[in-house]
Amino acid sequence: MNTLLSSLSSISQLTDSEQLQKYTADSSGYPPALPSIVLRPANTEEVAACIKACAAAHKNYTIQGGLTGLAGGACPAEGDVVISLERMNKIEEVDTIGGTAIVQAGVVLEQLQQAVLEQGWYFPLDLGARGSCQIGGNVSTNAGGNKVFRYGTTRELVLGLEVVLPDGTVLNMLNRVIKNNTGMDLKHLFIGTEGIYGVVTRVCIRLFPKPEAVHNALVALASFEDVAQLLKEARGSLAELASFEVMWDNYLKAAAIATKRTVPFEGHYPIYVLMEVEGSAYGLQDKFVHFLERQIERGLLQDVIIPQNEEQAKNLWHIRDGVSEIFRTLQYFVAFDIGIPLKDMQTFIDEVNQAITDQYPHAVNLFFGHLGDGNLHILTGKLKQEELEAVDDLVYQLTAKYGGSITAEHGIGRIKKSFLHYSRSQEQIQLMRSIRQLINPDNLLNKGRVVD
Amino acid sequence: MNTLLSSLSSISQLTDSEQLQKYTADSSGYPPALPSIVLRPANTEEVAACIKACAAAHKNYTIQGGLTGLAGGACPAEGDVVISLERMNKIEEVDTIGGTAIVQAGVVLEQLQQAVLEQGWYFPLDLGARGSCQIGGNVSTNAGGNKVFRYGTTRELVLGLEVVLPDGTVLNMLNRVIKNNTGMDLKHLFIGTEGIYGVVTRVCIRLFPKPEAVHNALVALASFEDVAQLLKEARGSLAELASFEVMWDNYLKAAAIATKRTVPFEGHYPIYVLMEVEGSAYGLQDKFVHFLERQIERGLLQDVIIPQNEEQAKNLWHIRDGVSEIFRTLQYFVAFDIGIPLKDMQTFIDEVNQAITDQYPHAVNLFFGHLGDGNLHILTGKLKQEELEAVDDLVYQLTAKYGGSITAEHGIGRIKKSFLHYSRSQEQIQLMRSIRQLINPDNLLNKGRVVD
Ligand SMILES: Cc1cc2nc3c(=O)[nH]c(=O)nc-3n(C[C@H](O)[C@H](O)[C@H](O)COP(=O)(O)OP(=O)(O)OC[C@H]3O[C@@H](n4cnc5c(N)ncnc54)[C@H](O)[C@@H]3O)c2cc1C
Ligand SMILES: Cc1cc2nc3c(=O)[nH]c(=O)nc-3n(C[C@H](O)[C@H](O)[C@H](O)COP(=O)(O)OP(=O)(O)OC[C@H]3O[C@@H](n4cnc5c(N)ncnc54)[C@H](O)[C@@H]3O)c2cc1C
Numbered sequence: 040m041n042t043l044l045s046s047l048s049s050i051s052q053l054t055d056s057e058q059l060q061k062y063t064a065d066s067s068g069y070p071p072a073l074p075s076i077v078l079r080p081a082n083t084e085e086v087a088a089c090i091k092a093c094a095a096a097h098k099n100y101t102i103q104g105g106l107t108g109l110a111g112g113a114c115p116a117e118g119d120v121v122i123s124l125e126r127m128n129k130i131e132e133v134d135t136i137g138g139t140a141i142v143q144a145g146v147v148l149e150q151l152q153q154a155v156l157e158q159g160w161y162f163p164l165d166l167g168a169r170g171s172c173q174i175g176g177n178v179s180t181n182a183g184g185n186k187v188f189r190y191g192t193t194r195e196l197v198l199g200l201e202v203v204l205p206d207g208t209v210l211n212m213l214n215r216v217i218k219n220n221t222g223m224d225l226k227h228l229f230i231g232t233e234g235i236y237g238v239v240t241r242v243c244i245r246l247f248p249k250p251e252a253v254h255n256a257l258v259a260l261a262s263f264e265d266v267a268q269l270l271k272e273a274r275g276s277l278a279e280l281a282s283f284e285v286m287w288d289n290y291l292k293a294a295a296i297a298t299k300r301t302v303p304f305e306g307h308y309p310i311y312v313l314m315e316v317e318g319s320a321y322g323l324q325d326k327f328v329h330f331l332e333r334q335i336e337r338g339l340l341q342d343v344i345i346p347q348n349e350e351q352a353k354n355l356w357h358i359r360d361g362v363s364e365i366f367r368t369l370q371y372f373v374a375f376d377i378g379i380p381l382k383d384m385q386t387f388i389d390e391v392n393q394a395i396t397d398q399y400p401h402a403v404n405l406f407f408g409h410l411g412d413g414n415l416h417i418l419t420g421k422l423k424q425e426e427l428e429a430v431d432d433l434v435y436q437l438t439a440k441y442g443g444s445i446t447a448e449h450g451i452g453r454i455k456k457s458f459l460h461y462s463r464s465q466e467q468i469q470l471m472r473s474i475r476q477l478i479n480p481d482n483l484l485n486k487g488r489v490v491d
Numbered sequence: 492m493n494t495l496l497s498s499l500s501s502i503s504q505l506t507d508s509e510q511l512q513k514y515t516a517d518s519s520g521y522p523p524a525l526p527s528i529v530l531r532p533a534n535t536e537e538v539a540a541c542i543k544a545c546a547a548a549h550k551n552y553t554i555q556g557g558l559t560g561l562a563g564g565a566c567p568a569e570g571d572v573v574i575s576l577e578r579m580n581k582i583e584e585v586d587t588i589g590g591t592a593i594v595q596a597g598v599v600l601e602q603l604q605q606a607v608l609e610q611g612w613y614f615p616l617d618l619g620a621r622g623s624c625q626i627g628g629n630v631s632t633n634a635g636g637n638k639v640f641r642y643g644t645t646r647e648l649v650l651g652l653e654v655v656l657p658d659g660t661v662l663n664m665l666n667r668v669i670k671n672n673t674g675m676d677l678k679h680l681f682i683g684t685e686g687i688y689g690v691v692t693r694v695c696i697r698l699f700p701k702p703e704a705v706h707n708a709l710v711a712l713a714s715f716e717d718v719a720q721l722l723k724e725a726r727g728s729l730a731e732l733a734s735f736e737v738m739w740d741n742y743l744k745a746a747a748i749a750t751k752r753t754v755p756f757e758g759h760y761p762i763y764v765l766m767e768v769e770g771s772a773y774g775l776q777d778k779f780v781h782f783l784e785r786q787i788e789r790g791l792l793q794d795v796i797i798p799q800n801e802e803q804a805k806n807l808w809h810i811r812d813g814v815s816e817i818f819r820t821l822q823y824f825v826a827f828d829i830g831i832p833l834k835d836m837q838t839f840i841d842e843v844n845q846a847i848t849d850q851y852p853h854a855v856n857l858f859f860g861h862l863g864d865g866n867l868h869i870l871t872g873k874l875k876q877e878e879l880e881a882v883d884d885l886v887y888q889l890t891a892k893y894g895g896s897i898t899a900e901h902g903i904g905r906i907k908k909s910f911l912h913y914s915r916s917q918e919q920i921q922l923m924r925s926i927r928q929l930i931n932p933d934n935l936l937n938k939g940r941v942v943d
Binding site for chain 1: 586588589590591632633635639643644646647660661662663664665666667668669670671672673674675676677679680682683684685688699700701702703719723724726727728729730731770771773774777778781782830831832833834861864865866894895896897898899900901902903907911914915916918919922923925926929930941942
């Protein structure tokens with residue numbers, strides 16, 4: 040440890056146990072643990088030096104971004120070295136002609152959004168954690184968020200990466216072009232792999248022109264079948280469709296109550312969709328309204344609310360985003376972020392409801408999600424603490440039955456590692472492990488996450 | 492060889508040297524060579540059996556799709572075993588609710604497009620080779636084509652794959668959901684890697700609603716700077732923008748002559764863009780025309796041709812696609828498919844023009860490309876045969892100078908292998924090689940392509 044420290048004397052270090060408190064846990068609820076030291080490199084060379092020092096000292100090290108992750112991936116084990124990217128927060132270059140930017144991995148998402156806006160461009164990745172999460176963390180978790188439907192996940196927004204490998208090699212893959220077929224696109228080794236193969240140090244992102252206009256509507260439907268039909272119609276008619284957020288009735292009610300807002304509709308409907316289009320102002324509102332009218336005429340929509348101003352629109356989004364307010368009313372609960380093929384969605388939900396009600400009649404199940412992406416959130420609450428793990432297992436088993444993903448957004452990290460086999464075959468897990476052995480053979484980097 | 496044959500007696504085989512002629516070369520011009528045998532498995536198990544037999548007999552084997560590749564990747568070495576996917580042409584399942592399909596790798600692209608259209612869906616991958624190329628070949632080369640701007644390359648259109656590894660393991664990654672963050676997305680090992688890591692046997696693709704309307708315009712501009720500005724404006728205003736094909740003046744003239752069509756504009760302009768929007772009919776034409784008018788008013792467009800019917804539109808596309816007709820007039824020539832950041836495009840072109848004219852004053856350079864994707868095609872013709880390789884090298888050197896891609900579309904294969912270092916660092920090449928050693932250690936599969 041002393042040699043480690045002295046070899047890195049020029050790099051910012053924290054060792055005071057009070058200072059270290061900030062680095063003990065992420066947002067997942069995974070038990071906190073005190074690292075022995077936090078290293079805060081300011082550039083790629085310093086990251087490489089930190090990594091080489093850990094390798095030489097044979098110390099486990101944990102990579103930390105903004106600590107907003109929900110899978111325990113950024114939580115250190117007791118005594119780990121933590122390498123925090125927080126000081127690598129430079130926006131190095133914005134290409135205002137081609138619409139790309141090169142930034143250090145520790146740039147906070149919201150600052151990145153602002154900085155490119157000031158240059159006349161738009162970075163469409165957006166999530167509740169925007170004020171703390173870092174672009175490097177977004178890359179490592181392949182973050183999704185509210186506008187995946189239109190722009191894709193972080194994977195589709197990243198043109199190139201710079202990564203430091205566990206042997207200290209700097210892998211410069213800062214590609215800036217959209218199409219590049221020169222052999223394997225190696226950045227995919229590092230996107231969504233939660234830091235088990237290397238440390239992301241710089242990112243080249245794609246930018247988009249800032250949308251001039253945004254319009255919302257909350258619509259009520261008679262069945263999930265109608266929701267799937269609406270989605271198909273909307274994909275065909277609204278190239279500007281950015282969000283398609285589905286809420287089942289009991290979620291909408293619970294969220295309205297928890298967020299202290301009135302339930303938007305007077306009538307009772309089984310299911311609702313909050314739609315958002317964003318794009319050029321010319322003709323967009325007219326097209327959106329025309330689309331909604333046509334769907335009413337053909338009987339697909341039972342009722343529609345079009346907010347008349349920004350405040351009303353925000354109100355609807357508050358209900359959609361009322362998850363943390365609901366949490367408080369649901370102790371103890373488990374929260375799922377599952378991916379299920381659209382065609383099986385309602386059957387899956389019915390089975391989950393049935394299976395949980397059979398075994399845990401006291402439980403409450405709330406369903407909602409970014410359904411445009413096949414991403415379903417389930418909150419199962421009012422459970423006893425000792426029931427949580429079995430409920431997890433039950434839902435993941437049903438997810439496997441429908442060929443779904445046990446985590447569409449938040450990742451495996453430490454928390455879902457034992458469930459990985461429900462979504463990935465033994466052969467796939469073995470291949471991920473072999474790649475880990477190839478690139479991270481000592482397993483000092485982010486040990487215990489995803490696959491070992 | 493005899494044991495190989497007998498162990499595969501139930502699998503379709505060709506050994507007659509006349510029959511084998513069809514399997515000696517792809518569309519790249521790479522020298523043909525006669526394989527010793529062609530195996531034509533009909534399903535995944537048969538592919539695995541073929542691979543295991545080759546491994547046991549220690550025979551090199553080459554994977555062939557539709558043989559339309561332009562990098563020599565599907566060309567066998569003399570005496571190779573060829574595994575052709577041509578009999579794996581079943582469309583196994585079209586999910587008409589979620590808009591996905593699972594198909595065998597040997598399905599010809601055009602048949603796939605037709606089959607999903609009949610079910611009310613649209614597969615937007617489209618390229619000149621559609622009548623012969625296979626979806627497995629498209630995946631392996633990460634094919635682009637005319638609509639990348641709107642829908643992405645093949646990579647973005649593929650949700651999941653099934654692959655047989657060189658040890659015979661069947662890797663089922665037939666994911667059907669859009670978002671799946673359960674560790675590394677392993678399909679990226681096989682997309683665009685030209686068959687060096689495994690054989691693609693089945694593909695799960697994303698489908699889109701069929702666009703109701705398509706509109707085109709050919710516009711004339713004063714400079715490449717204006718083209719970049721137009722692209723930014725169009726990205727902001729036209730969510731339906733599907734193609735943005737740039738042609739410099741000398742390409743347009745040469746293509747009009749070669750395709751026996753009249754040059755569209757009377758005036759002389761330095762540069763042209765063929766734009767296409769596709770989407771819902773409602774308001775689209777009005778929006779497109781309004782957009783073009785606004786760009787004329789602000790002086791960005793010098794002239795505009797809006798085709799009045801389908802035939803006129805086809806005429807414009809014929810000129811854009813007149814490459815093979817131009818080829819005949821250019822012997823000997825080299826054709827490039829380069830990726831360059833937009834901001835450097837015109838400087839790059841000027842340097843290429845200058846460097847080639849300095850050394851080869853008799854040469855002709857024609858420039859055009861899917862510029863919306865940063866993808867530039869160059870045809871350099873009227874060269875002497877012995878000059879071809881040096882011209883290749885010269886252009887790739889300049890590409891490297893601007894951090895570009897030496898192949899945005901067609902891949903490395905056998906033909907560009909020695910130039911790979913111009914776009915990928917030694918560290919990257921080493922990592923691709925290490926992965927090859929991990930997955931394909933005997934290097935019997937597609938030996939001599941991309942990296943060895
Ligand atoms: C309120 C809230 C809302 C959220 N909403 C969404 C949402 O809508 N969609 C969604 O997909 N996710 C969402 N998330 C979870 C999401 O994963 C994170 O918010 C974010 O992407 C993580 O970034 P971070 O910088 O905080 O990473 P951290 O939590 O610090 O780290 C996450 C993982 O990545 C690794 N890592 C971090 N930085 C690097 C690096 N530079 N190199 C290598 N590895 C690294 C860590 O080791 C860890 O395994 C939400 C979280 C919160 C708290
Ligand atoms: C007229 C014409 C126009 C074209 N236009 C475009 C264009 O616009 N954009 C573009 O990107 N490309 C274009 N191409 C090139 C493009 O790469 C191919 O047309 C197509 O994608 C290759 O498919 P294929 O089935 O013919 O593959 P093949 O030529 O048979 O093989 C290509 C490579 O992939 C490997 N391979 C094939 N099938 C499999 C499999 N199932 N598993 C593993 N490896 C496999 C082969 O070994 C080889 O290395 C064009 C080609 C032509 C002839």
